[in-house]
Amino acid sequence: MLYQDTVESEVLVHKPWFVASIFALVLALFLTINLTGTVMGEVMRPVIGDPLESGFYGRFAIAFVIAVMFCLNLVLIGFGPLIVQIVVVWLELLVLFIGFFNLFNLSLPFIWDNLPLLISQGVFTTLYVSAISLLFASMIAIVAAIAKLSTNGFAYGIASFYTSFFRGLPLLMQIYLVYLGLPQLGIVIDAVPSGILALSLCIGAYMTEIFRSGIASIDRGQWEASRSMGFGFGLTMRRIVLPQALPVIIPPTGNMFIGMLKDSSLVSVLGVWELTFLARTIGQPTFHHMEMLIAAAIIYWILSVCLEMIQGRIERHYARSKVR
Amino acid sequence: MTASKIHQLKNVPSQREPTDAADMLHLQPTSFQGPSGKKQVTMTSDKIIEATHVSKWYGTFRALTDVNLTVRKGERIVICGPSGSGKSTLIRCFNRLEAHQEGEITVNGIRLHNKMRNVTEVRKNVGMVFQHFNLFPHMTVLMNCMAGPMWIKDVPEAEAKKTALQFLERVRIPEQANKYPVQLSGGQQQRVAIARSLCMEPAVMLFDEPTSALDPEMVSEVLETMTSLARDGMTMVCVTHEMGFARAVADRVIFMDAGRIVEEAAPKDFFTKPQHDRTKLFLGQILQH
Numbered sequence: 008m009l010y011q012d013t014v015e016s017e018v019l020v021h022k023p024w025f026v027a028s029i030f031a032l033v034l035a036l037f038l039t040i041n042l043t044g045t046v047m048g049e050v051m052r053p054v055i056g057d058p059l060e061s062g063f064y065g066r067f068a069i070a071f072v073i074a075v076m077f078c079l080n081l082v083l084i085g086f087g088p089l090i091v092q093i094v095v096v097w098l099e100l101l102v103l104f105i106g107f108f109n110l111f112n113l114s115l116p117f118i119w120d121n122l123p124l125l126i127s128q129g130v131f132t133t134l135y136v137s138a139i140s141l142l143f144a145s146m147i148a149i150v151a152a153i154a155k156l157s158t159n160g161f162a163y164g165i166a167s168f169y170t171s172f173f174r175g176l177p178l179l180m181q182i183y184l185v186y187l188g189l190p191q192l193g194i195v196i197d198a199v200p201s202g203i204l205a206l207s208l209c210i211g212a213y214m215t216e217i218f219r220s221g222i223a224s225i226d227r228g229q230w231e232a233s234r235s236m237g238f239g240f241g242l243t244m245r246r247i248v249l250p251q252a253l254p255v256i257i258p259p260t261g262n263m264f265i266g267m268l269k270d271s272s273l274v275s276v277l278g279v280w281e282l283t284f285l286a287r288t289i290g291q292p293t294f295h296h297m298e299m300l301i302a303a304a305i306i307y308w309i310l311s312v313c314l315e316m317i318q319g320r321i322e323r324h325y326a327r328s329k330v331r
Numbered sequence: 332m333t334a335s336k337i338h339q340l341k342n343v344p345s346q347r348e349p350t351d352a353a354d355m356l357h358l359q360p361t362s363f364q365g366p367s368g369k370k371q372v373t374m375t376s377d378k379i380i381e382a383t384h385v386s387k388w389y390g391t392f393r394a395l396t397d398v399n400l401t402v403r404k405g406e407r408i409v410i411c412g413p414s415g416s417g418k419s420t421l422i423r424c425f426n427r428l429e430a431h432q433e434g435e436i437t438v439n440g441i442r443l444h445n446k447m448r449n450v451t452e453v454r455k456n457v458g459m460v461f462q463h464f465n466l467f468p469h470m471t472v473l474m475n476c477m478a479g480p481m482w483i484k485d486v487p488e489a490e491a492k493k494t495a496l497q498f499l500e501r502v503r504i505p506e507q508a509n510k511y512p513v514q515l516s517g518g519q520q521q522r523v524a525i526a527r528s529l530c531m532e533p534a535v536m537l538f539d540e541p542t543s544a545l546d547p548e549m550v551s552e553v554l555e556t557m558t559s560l561a562r563d564g565m566t567m568v569c570v571t572h573e574m575g576f577a578r579a580v581a582d583r584v585i586f587m588d589a590g591r592i593v594e595e596a597a598p599k600d601f602f603t604k605p606q607h608d609r610t611k612l613f614l615g616q617i618l619q620h
């Protein structure tokens with residue numbers, strides 16, 4: 008939460024200058040777009056006559072009505088309590104979004120037909136690849152983070168080379184390198200393990216930095232207290248430092264994981280049957296590209312929202328020793 | 332024990348029968364024998380900390396120069412001196428939070444050196460209380476106290492809990508056991524920190540300015556706890572500028588300046604007839620308020 012001042016100021020959307028400038032902006036925006044041929048034109052027929060004949064007057068009237076509605080909406084939302092404001096804004100944006108997708112003339116039955124496969128095969132593979140990669144990435148990250156914080160030159164060297172290399176290369180490149188490069192060394196692995204390996208190594212490199220900064224954020228006094236009680240390095244790390252670093256580590260890690268969920272789509276280039284691959288292979292031959300892509304997009308979104316909620320829960324759990 | 336009684340002690344290292352750590356926490360008849368001769372000093376089992384000719388450098392900066400200090404069982408020693416004189420550095424060398432480069436430090440019969448394997452053994456026997464408490468904020472007060480015995484002394488949970496509650500009782504905050512450290516006042520946190528160290532049943536307690544981060548009205552509750560510890564015979568080395576505490580409790584007061592021990596005397600002599608100009612100046616500065 009931002010720190011709110013205790014002095015109440017007038018709601019922004021109720022300030023005349025703000026509403027006026029928004030009004031002007033919206034009016035200008037819609038004047039540049041000719042909406043006379045759309046539903047809006049039809050709705051305005053009683054006022055402007057035949058929409059297609061109305062010319063500038065019609066355009067202006069439409070833009071004016073839209074601007075008035077928009078500003079009215081803003082002002083009304085401004086009266087609601089916080090939670091109502093949030094819900095209304097979400098719903099309105101969703102409606103706009105659906106309206107936008109409607110323009111594509113999507114075939115809903117086609118989506119319904121393929122949804123089961125998309126979920127049972129695609130979502131499953133995507134989640135499974137991401138989850139295993141996250142697990143490996145965390146393990147790599149912990150070791151590499153400790154190595155980067157250590158005074159051992161050898162360990163530091165390896166760890167910093169690792170993070171530099173894997174953060175420096177595009178993920179797509181790494182996936183190809185693992186899948187096509189390792190066989191050159193005589194190591195042939197399947198597409199799924201290759202994908203997991205590449206993802207783990209790449210995400211692990213980013214997470215190394217998250218873990219490193221998390222561990223480094225712990226006050227020196229904690230180490231000293233722990234050491235002075237006779238706890239060794241492992242115990243101090245496991246029971247004192249990492250538990251305290253977790254609240255610092257979890258938000259960016261959750262962020263990483265949500266990002267990775269979608270980066271896992273890059274594994275589709277190896278022919279792994281995850282969400283993106285399926286969406287494309289089902290959509291392509293039947294010319295239902297858009298349907299499948301949008302369906303997949305919405306599924307990704309829903310998954311991300313779920314992860315966001317899980318992340319929120321974990322954060323609240325770890326916040327308990329901070330509350331007064 | 333009353334303050335006047337302590338004043339009779341002068342510069343006499345107290346000579347007591349070694350008892351095990353648990354005993355020391357209970358009231359012990361403090362029988363002080365007469366002036367001890369050099370021959371008694373050689374009894375090694377009696378010395379909890381022995382530092383001889385200790386020097387320490389931070390890089391090229393010499394933080395300690397030829398420090399000699401012996402702490403015997405049951406002794407209470409107060410170290411004072413201007414900021415930056417090396418007080419913290421010295422007591423942090425005693426549990427090897429810092430490494431010394433020259434001289435010898437022996438704690439509870441174990442010599443501290445670079446390649447030692449049993450530093451944990453030393454730390455189990457040396458409790459430390461920090462200026463900023465350094466409680467573990469992610470654990471409850473009770474868990475802070477139970478962690479040490481459970482994790483490195485393999486004490487069963489039930490027993491650790493019993494001991495922890497006992498010591499929380501002793502520092503008079505048993506009712507806070509299930510709170511988190513942030514929910515406590517500074518004075519309470521510091522008393523929990525003391526209880527946490529006591530749970531390890533250490534042979535000696537080190538205090539590094541335990542009251543200097545506290546609001547004035549909380550200083551006394553912590554000092555009272557420390558005084559009662561001293562009364563029960565705990566061996567203590569306290570870095571503090573609480574001269575009232577030093578006068579009432581200390582067997583010896585040590586004055587440090589620029590990494591050296593400048594003066595070492597019984598509180599009575601230390602405050603009434605300091606020998607060195609540096610000590611006089613320092614005492615003048617802190618007592619005039």
Ligand SMILES: Nc1ncnc2c1ncn2[C@@H]1O[C@H](COP(=O)(O)OP(=O)(O)O)[C@@H](O)[C@H]1O
Pocket residue numbers: 389392394412413414415416417418419420421
């Ligand atoms: N980690 C360190 N690195 C370098 N110099 C240090 C370090 N710790 C302490 N010092 C220096 O050593 C001297 C003694 O410090 P310290 O023991 O903390 O003094 P005191 O506790 O008496 O105020 C000071 O001059 C301080 O600047």
Ligand SMILES: [Mg+2]
Pocket residue numbers: 418419420539540
């Ligand atoms: Mg200090």
